[in-house]
Amino acid sequence: MLVQIAHLxxxxxxxxxxxxxxxxxxxxxxxxxxxxxxxGALPLPGRIVAGLSIGVVLFQGLAILSAAGFPGLDxxxxxxxxxxxVSVLSAVLNTITPSARERAVWSPIMLxxxxxxxYVMIVTQVRG
Numbered sequence: 001m002l003v004q005i006a007h008l009x010x011x012x013x014x015x016x017x018x019x020x021x022x023x024x025x026x027x028x029x030x031x032x033x034x035x036x037x038x039x040g041a042l043p044l045p046g047r048i049v050a051g052l053s054i055g056v057v058l059f060q061g062l063a064i065l066s067a068a069g070f071p072g073l074d075x076x077x078x079x080x081x082x083x084x085x086v087s088v089l090s091a092v093l094n095t096i097t098p099s100a101r102e103r104a105v106w107s108p109i110m111l112x113x114x115x116x117x118x119y120v121m122i123v124t125q126v127r128g
Contacts, residue, residue, distance in 0.1 A: 002119075002123050003070070006064050008116055010064065012113050017058065019033075020054050021054070023041075023042055026042075026047075029041075031099060032099070034046055034049065036102045059083065060083040060117075061083075063080045063083035064083050064117050080120065080124070084114070087113050090110045095107045
């Protein structure tokens with residue numbers, strides 16, 4: 001079950017990655033990201049932030065897969081805890097965002113993502 005939970009987390013990261021790519025490409029999703037400050041497509045600075053987010057999301061997915069023992073990944077355990085921390089921070093920020101649309105979409109997704117990462121890290125800690 002642990003590996004499947006880690007795979008679900010990585011799949012969620014992949015979905016977030018595609019969302020970021022859509023933002024960079026100019027999709028009119030501004031109300032669903034970055035505090036909902038922009039209607040339509042993001043301006044260049046917002047697209048740059050979306051581009052930087054891709055690296056963070058890739059790191060998170062790979063760190064949790066590594067913590068679950070995915071073959072070929074032997075990252076230090078602390079990377080999984082960092083990924084969990086980023087997931088929890090994202091869940092909090094998406095819960096308190098002023099954008100109702102961003103909150104409605106991303107708060108539940110990020111809460112589930114944080115739960116998945118937490119499960120992987122706690123179970124692997126117990127298994128030691």
